[in-house]
Amino acid sequence: MATAAEVLNASEDRRIGPKPGAMALTVRVRRFNPEVSQDSWWDEWTVHVDPLDRLVEVLHQIKWHHDGTLSFRRSCAHGICGSDAMLINGRNQLACKVLAEDVGPKVTIEPIRGLSVLKDLIVDMDPFMDDIRSVLPYLINDSGEPDKERRQSPEDRHRYDDTTKCILCACCTTSCPVFWGDGGYVGPAAIVNAHRFIFDSRDEGGRERMKILSEKTGVFRCRTTFNCTDACPRGIEVTKAIQEVKRAILFERF
Amino acid sequence: MTTTHTYDALVVGAGGAGMRAAIELSDQVRTAVISKLYPTRSHTGAAQGGVCAALGNTEEDHPEWHAFDTVKGGDYLTDQPAAMLMTEEAIEAIYQLERWGLPFNRTPDGRIDQRRFGGHTANHGERPVRRACYAADRTGHMILQTLYQQCVKRNVRFFNEFYCLDLLRDDDGTTAGIVAYELATGELHVFRAKSVVFATGGYGRMFRVTSNAHALTGDGPAVVWRRGIPLEDMEMFQFHPTGLARLGVLLSEAARGEGGIVLNKDGERFMERYAPTIKDLAPRDVVSRAIYQEIREGRGAGPNGDWAYLDISHLDPRVIEEKLPDITEFARVYLKVEPTKEPVPIQPTAHYAMGGIPTDTDGRVVTGPTEEVVPGLYAAGECACVSVHGANRLGTNSLLDLVVFGRRAGDHAAVHAKETELPPLPDKPEQHTLEQLNGILGRTTGDNAADIRTELQDSMFDLAFVVRSEESLTKMESILTGLHDRYERVAITDKGAIYNTDLMETVELGYLLDCAEALVGSALARTESRGGHYREDHPLRDDANWLKHSLAYRTDDRSIRLEYKPVKMGPYIPMERKY
Numbered sequence: 001m002a003t004a005a006e007v008l009n010a011s012e013d014r015r016i017g018p019k020p021g022a023m024a025l026t027v028r029v030r031r032f033n034p035e036v037s038q039d040s041w042w043d044e045w046t047v048h049v050d051p052l053d054r055l056v057e058v059l060h061q062i063k064w065h066h067d068g069t070l071s072f073r074r075s076c077a078h079g080i081c082g083s084d085a086m087l088i089n090g091r092n093q094l095a096c097k098v099l100a101e102d103v104g105p106k107v108t109i110e111p112i113r114g115l116s117v118l119k120d121l122i123v124d125m126d127p128f129m130d131d132i133r134s135v136l137p138y139l140i141n142d143s144g145e146p147d148k149e150r151r152q153s154p155e156d157r158h159r160y161d162d163t164t165k166c167i168l169c170a171c172c173t174t175s176c177p178v179f180w181g182d183g184g185y186v187g188p189a190a191i192v193n194a195h196r197f198i199f200d201s202r203d204e205g206g207r208e209r210m211k212i213l214s215e216k217t218g219v220f221r222c223r224t225t226f227n228c229t230d231a232c233p234r235g236i237e238v239t240k241a242i243q244e245v246k247r248a249i250l251f252e253r254f
Numbered sequence: 255m256t257t258t259h260t261y262d263a264l265v266v267g268a269g270g271a272g273m274r275a276a277i278e279l280s281d282q283v284r285t286a287v288i289s290k291l292y293p294t295r296s297h298t299g300a301a302q303g304g305v306c307a308a309l310g311n312t313e314e315d316h317p318e319w320h321a322f323d324t325v326k327g328g329d330y331l332t333d334q335p336a337a338m339l340m341t342e343e344a345i346e347a348i349y350q351l352e353r354w355g356l357p358f359n360r361t362p363d364g365r366i367d368q369r370r371f372g373g374h375t376a377n378h379g380e381r382p383v384r385r386a387c388y389a390a391d392r393t394g395h396m397i398l399q400t401l402y403q404q405c406v407k408r409n410v411r412f413f414n415e416f417y418c419l420d421l422l423r424d425d426d427g428t429t430a431g432i433v434a435y436e437l438a439t440g441e442l443h444v445f446r447a448k449s450v451v452f453a454t455g456g457y458g459r460m461f462r463v464t465s466n467a468h469a470l471t472g473d474g475p476a477v478v479w480r481r482g483i484p485l486e487d488m489e490m491f492q493f494h495p496t497g498l499a500r501l502g503v504l505l506s507e508a509a510r511g512e513g514g515i516v517l518n519k520d521g522e523r524f525m526e527r528y529a530p531t532i533k534d535l536a537p538r539d540v541v542s543r544a545i546y547q548e549i550r551e552g553r554g555a556g557p558n559g560d561w562a563y564l565d566i567s568h569l570d571p572r573v574i575e576e577k578l579p580d581i582t583e584f585a586r587v588y589l590k591v592e593p594t595k596e597p598v599p600i601q602p603t604a605h606y607a608m609g610g611i612p613t614d615t616d617g618r619v620v621t622g623p624t625e626e627v628v629p630g631l632y633a634a635g636e637c638a639c640v641s642v643h644g645a646n647r648l649g650t651n652s653l654l655d656l657v658v659f660g661r662r663a664g665d666h667a668a669v670h671a672k673e674t675e676l677p678p679l680p681d682k683p684e685q686h687t688l689e690q691l692n693g694i695l696g697r698t699t700g701d702n703a704a705d706i707r708t709e710l711q712d713s714m715f716d717l718a719f720v721v722r723s724e725e726s727l728t729k730m731e732s733i734l735t736g737l738h739d740r741y742e743r744v745a746i747t748d749k750g751a752i753y754n755t756d757l758m759e760t761v762e763l764g765y766l767l768d769c770a771e772a773l774v775g776s777a778l779a780r781t782e783s784r785g786g787h788y789r790e791d792h793p794l795r796d797d798a799n800w801l802k803h804s805l806a807y808r809t810d811d812r813s814i815r816l817e818y819k820p821v822k823m824g825p826y827i828p829m830e831r832k833y
Contacts, residue, residue, distance in 0.1 A: 033750065033752070034752065035750045035751065035752055036750075052500075052588070052589070052590075054588070063755075063756070064702070064703075064704030065702075065704060067747065068746050068747030068748045068756040069747055069748040069750070069756065071748075071753045071754075071755050071756075072755075074468055075291055075295050075296075075297070075467040075468055075469045076295075076297060076299070076300050076467040076468075077467065077468060077503075078300070078501075078503045078584060078588070079584075079587070080299050080300045080395065080580075081291075081294075081295040081296070081297070081299055081300070081467060082294065082295060083291070083292075083295050097587060099587075099588070118438065118752065118753060119752050119753040120753075122753050125292060129292070133406050137403055137406060138354075138355065138403035138404060138406055138407040139353075139354060139355030139403070141353075145353050146353070147349075148349055148365075149348075149349055149352040149353070149358075149365060149366050150352060150353065151363070151364035151365065152360055152364050153360065153362075153364050154359075154360045154361075154362065154364075156364075157357060157358075157359065157360045160357070161357070164357050164389070164392075164396065164399070165392070165395075166399075167294065167299070167395070168292075168294050197355070200355065200357070202355065203355070
């Protein structure tokens with residue numbers, strides 16, 4: 001049996017520093033730093049990576065070994081936390097769900113649109129979160145609490161399953177041309193989070209939410225361009241959810 | 255410029271435990287949550303398989319059976335009264351989550367559905383039991399979202415992207431608040447409060463292969479450690495057997511709960527040899543060690559022979575689609591493997607810290623062998639050590655821990671805040687933090703933080719992972735000394751005030767080094783094997799000498815000092831751990 005030290009020796013080649021990858025990837029990033037300039041600029045690096053490396057790790061390689069000022073948000077690095085939404089080759093995606101080989105040999109990365117850029121790829125998420133909060137995104141049920149669980153059939157549970165997957169990454173909302181425009185449209189993500197409760201058989205706040213969403217900032221601003229559905233990294237059928245909320249408001253059925 | 259804020263209570267961290275505590279607190283006292291991430295970005299959201307409670311919805315079950323499994327799973331280092339409390343309160347905690355809207359999967363008659371999970375058994379080990387309540391393989395995501403929704407409903411005050419850098423204590427050790435760094439502006443903030451609840455999560459990022467988020471750098475444990483609080487059972491770290499090969503991304507134990515099996519390179523279902531009764535559903539430490547054993551005997555898979563396979567290809571595709579959708583997608587996206595048709599390459603991945611800030615069952619931080627209470631200081635969730643997980647946590651018990659003890663810590667912190675006066679601040683409360691940051695910002699040349707972090711992660715993976723020895727740990731200790739020295743000379747390129755993630759990553763690296771030091775020192779001293787801590791030079795459990803919790807203190811000369819306290823026993827007499 002190998003000792004721990006032998007295991008160490010066997011893995012020596014993996015141990016020190018980033019090893020040169022098999023693939024050259026040119027990364028173009030739109031930069032912005034108000035402490036440096038009021039205008040944005042482009043920087044470009046060519047790095048050697050493994051074809052299966054996630055783009056977020058490519059950005060790390062640049063930050064850690066080429067330019068420490070490059071700033072972006074990230075945490076889980078596998079598509080669950082929703083921190084690293086970026087405009088990657090013209091599409092809103094999570095940098096941790098895009099592999100180098102999917103975008104090589106050259107990739108262009110910009111901040112998501114429609115929210116103020118604060119530094120490099122970091123945008124102001126507060127307006128987005130405020131929109132989410134505006135649709136009362138929590139279960140409303142004042143009919144008294146049962147001793148145990150509320151019952152819900154598997155079919156009723158399935159009815160709103162798709163919209164429970166939202167991770168609030170803003171890929172959908174910031175891909176929406178109506179949201180980019182002026183006018184305070186709450187955006188697809190807020191509607192998804194309203195849908196999640198409107199179609200939950202346990203919830204009693206549907207009418208209140210639909211009143212909010214029937215206002216001029218609500219669902220009827222949607223022009224069904226399907227950008228949101230294309231952009232969702234969780235595969236949520238966002239446009240369909242918006243249409244279902246529209247229909248529920250029109251026919252008061254949900 | 256420093257801004258001072260005053261609250262009754264603070265919560266540091268906005269994951270499951272932090273938000274659960276905040277819900278309890280904000281109903282009672284003026285509360286603020288300080289979090290380095292936006293609330294729904296926390297790693298609770300990555301938990302997949304389920305949260306256990308003996309609801310008995312699909313078959314007979316009892317909290318006492320759950321308690322037994324938790325104690326045995328923890329290799330008897332679990333404090334038994336805490337485990338019994340947690341498994342009893344589990345039932346109401348789950349119903350509470352459901353009433354707050356958590357979309358659990360349902361049984362045909364509309365109750366919360368339950369499934370099998372590693373180490374959870376009926377009648378003290380007889381057979382696997384359906385105890386894990388779940389929402390597909392997104393249970394943690396649903397808990398995090400549900401708790402956030404309740405915080406929105408209660409209008410909880412969040413300070414997002416604020417990093418806690420120091421704990422403030424008055425002259426007699428009473429908690430007076432914290433110092434935080436605002437990422438957006440680079441400004442320091444002093445938060446005064448009567449109660450402070452740390453809920454900052456784990457520190458798996460000290461290892462190269464980990465399921466943990468980049469943010470999991472041990473901030474809470476390191477901050478309190480530097481202020482004289484010991485860290486308990488730091489050597490007890492869980493290595494989850496089924497991390498996605500190379501990346502370490504978690505593939506839920508639910509895969510095995512639903513019937514998945516682990517194979518070696520010859521396609522042999524080797525767990526039949528290591529745990530003949532419950533096989534692939536053995537606890538995580540057992541399966542991870544079995545994989546290492548297969549690797550060492552030449553039956554490991556992959557280019558370097560250090561992987562195994564997780565096979566779910568024999569399961570009904572509808573089960574995979576309905577119950578394991580996310581992990582299936584991970585395999586497709588990251589390894590380009592189709593799990594419905596072929597086995598998925600896996601390797602053990604650093605997953606969960608059983609150790610952490612010592613607390614009692616009310617979340618109060620306690621120090622020393624006699625468990626002296628630190629007034630006003632609380633901890634909950636992964637950063638805390640109650641200890642309900644002992645030397646090895648059972649799957650699903652982390653989510654349970656954070657709702658049960660998040661609530662209890664929040665509740666007690668509220669009572670404390672109502673009953674006490676605001677303690678005075680120490681002189682120049684932010685001075686220490688300011689010096690620390692200016693030290694890093696002031697150097698124009700020096701060591702690269704990323705190089706130090708890479709060497710830490712690589713060497714911890716090689717020397718302090720599933721298999722350890724005096725030789726490997728001694729070597730790791732000397733590597734850490736070198737890394738600490740280099741850290742003292744670290745220099746960064748970003749000198750700005752706005753979103754200086756370069757600076758914060760460097761601060762986080764300091765936390766990781768401290769947590770690694772406590773882990774390695776505690777592991778070197780513990781000359782036995784128990785749960786997640788396996789010493790090949792001391793392969794057996796040694797109850798005569800080691801049925802006790804480690805407490806690691808930092809000393810002035812940067813070495814560590816160890817104390818021990820007894821395990822709180824109960825009805826379960828330690829016995830050989832067979833599955």
